[in-house]
Amino acid sequence: MSDTTRIDKWLWAARFFKTRSLATHAVELGRVQQNGQRVKPAHNVKAGDLIEVQQGEQQWQIRVLRILDMRGPAAVAQTMYQETPDSLAKRTQAAEDRKYFREPAAAMQGRPTKRDRRQIDLARG
Template sequence: MAEKLRIDKYLWSIRLFKTRSLATDACRAGRVKKEGTNIKASYEVKIGEVFQVSKAVEKKTIKVLDLLYTRVDAKKAVLAYADLTPPEETAKYKSMFQSPHLQRDAGTGRPTKKDRRDIDDLSDSFFDVEEEE
């Protein structure tokens, strides 16, 4: 008979969290849910269960395919769960790290003070968020 496997240890072993204590803290903070209900770090994982895990701004939905009792390399870890996260959720997370790429022509030298101010104004206007009153 297989030993019991806690959710915090499972999330650490499939490499969703860097340390087991981070996985435990996520459970305590209510960032690990099963069917919309917060679960404790001591919850026993069973094959076929679906969990919602929030890490900062990233939200993942995973289905347990296999139980891992120790941390394994990334290639083996991805075989132990199915990522059911909707593609638009993943795209929203990845788009946060994309910013405008400003490029100057080769051979034009360093930007002048005026060029620098223009570049800064363009960058600032891209990241400004309009506040609603």
């Protein structure tokens, strides 16, 4: 166990991303920030760093506790970081909001088919 590792490798080991290449891609797109700064995939992470991860609708703000560069079980991955209370509250509130409100356009997959259009016309009258 070393005291630093690449940020993309750490995100993969902490199970924020399914593959290391997905982690690398997210870092390159600026969806991951370390200590408030945009970083490159090869940037080193050390214990105590504050990392912000955005993945789809999910946003985490976490403090690095341990450095492991090998992916292990989920129970081990959860000991590598601690989510900030503010981040946890925001994610809980967002989950509650999604529970009661669904964006109508989220279920749509492109243009309506002929059958969908007929059902829409019937519903309108």
